[in-house]
Amino acid sequence: xxxxxxKSLKEYNTFGIDVKARKxxxxxxxxxxxxLLKNSYASELFVLGGGSNxxxxxxxxxxVVHINLEGIRIKEDLEDEVLVEAMAGENWHQFVxxxxxxxxxxxxxxxxxxxxxxxxxxxxxxxxxxxxxxTFEECTALDVQTLExxxxxxxxxxxxxxxxxxxxxxxxxxxxxxxxxxLTKNRHLLHTDYGSIGEYLAEExxxxxxxxxxSNAVISIRRSKLPxxxxxxxxxxxxxxxVISNQQITELQEIxxxxxxxxxxxxxVKVPAGWLIDRAGLKGYRExxxxxxxxxxxxxxxxxxxxxxEILRLxxxxxxxxxxxxxxxxxxxxxxx
Numbered sequence: 001x002x003x004x005x006x007k008s009l010k011e012y013n014t015f016g017i018d019v020k021a022r023k024x025x026x027x028x029x030x031x032x033x034x035x036l037l038k039n040s041y042a043s044e045l046f047v048l049g050g051g052s053n054x055x056x057x058x059x060x061x062x063x064v065v066h067i068n069l070e071g072i073r074i075k076e077d078l079e080d081e082v083l084v085e086a087m088a089g090e091n092w093h094q095f096v097x098x099x100x101x102x103x104x105x106x107x108x109x110x111x112x113x114x115x116x117x118x119x120x121x122x123x124x125x126x127x128x129x130x131x132x133x134x135t136f137e138e139c140t141a142l143d144v145q146t147l148e149x150x151x152x153x154x155x156x157x158x159x160x161x162x163x164x165x166x167x168x169x170x171x172x173x174x175x176x177x178x179x180x181x182x183l184t185k186n187r188h189l190l191h192t193d194y195g196s197i198g199e200y201l202a203e204e205x206x207x208x209x210x211x212x213x214x215s216n217a218v219i220s221i222r223r224s225k226l227p228x229x230x231x232x233x234x235x236x237x238x239x240x241x242x243v244i245s246n247q248q249i250t251e252l253q254e255i256x257x258x259x260x261x262x263x264x265x266x267x268x269v270k271v272p273a274g275w276l277i278d279r280a281g282l283k284g285y286r287e288x289x290x291x292x293x294x295x296x297x298x299x300x301x302x303x304x305x306x307x308x309x310e311i312l313r314l315x316x317x318x319x320x321x322x323x324x325x326x327x328x329x330x331x332x333x334x335x336x337x
Contacts (some may be wrong), residue, residue, distance in 0.1 A: 013235075015234060016229070024063075046064045049067050050119055056337050057307075089118065090118075105189070138152060138153050232302070274297045289310070
């Protein structure tokens with residue numbers, strides 16, 4: 001366990017916001033985490049994982065606890081499937097690459113998503129037609145009140161679109177320590193019909209793709225559209241794709257017949273937030289170092305020295321412009337502190 005005071009969090013959040021933590025503690029084992037919680041009130045702590053889905057708008061007066069739990073193990077090796085367990089502090093993309101190196105399928109569409117394993121279930125991260133819930137087996141989380149470890153099944157987590165109980169009803173109650181995934185060893189179910197994956201494979205002349213081919217396609221597409229957080233601060237998609245009624249999409253398409261949408265259920269559709277922001281004329285818009293990315297309007301970026309407050313104000317301007325034009329409310333996907 002390492003402790004620091006007045007530590008800059010610039011390297012600990014993908015937006016690269018330079019705020020300070022009054023006290024910063026890095027824990028490397030579950031026992032260290034328990035010991036820390038035993039001597040602190042949970043309300044006094046600010047839990048930090050990979051820092052990939054947050055916008056920090058000011059210095060953190062609480063004690064920042066950096067979850068640095070590492071380790072990957074094959075929990076159960078079956079004939080056609082395998083259960084793989086990863087500790088919460090493992091880098092998500094490195095974990096996906098580990099699975100690919102071992103021939104395990106199911107996570108290839110989630111390649112290159114920033115962040116750590118422990119925060120993935122909170123958001124039910126997803127991309128290119130796949131979400132965490134599709135391969136999730138269970139996770140173990142530490143109850144910050146009782147200091148007991150509890151297992152959560154797929155059903156327990158109540159996953160929704162970028163949502164779970166850890167983000168809502170049980171927010172702040174548990175700290176995820178490890179996650180187990182059920183992955184395929186053969187006869188992989190590939191998802192290649194979402195986005196530009198099929199086009200990439202066709203251009204590369206790949207007729208019978210494997211999981212590595214799909215991963216490479218996703219990585220290439222993401223790199224062509226999304227900024228690298230190591231070069232331009234960002235947190236990936238800043239807004240959720242809004243879900244609206246069939247009646248509203250019908251009315252909107254009378255004005256904007258080219259508006260894309262995807263069926264959610266019999267009464268609702270999902271509209272790409274990036275399309276709405278782009279159509280509102282905000283792609284590439286910039287106020288100082290806070291901006292809307294030039295290639296993907298769904299991504300807000302820090303071009304260097306933007307503050308969290310400046311990016312927050314920009315996000316509010318985007319929300320207002322989109323609502324004024326389409327009467328559609330955009331909800332942030334990132335957590336704002």
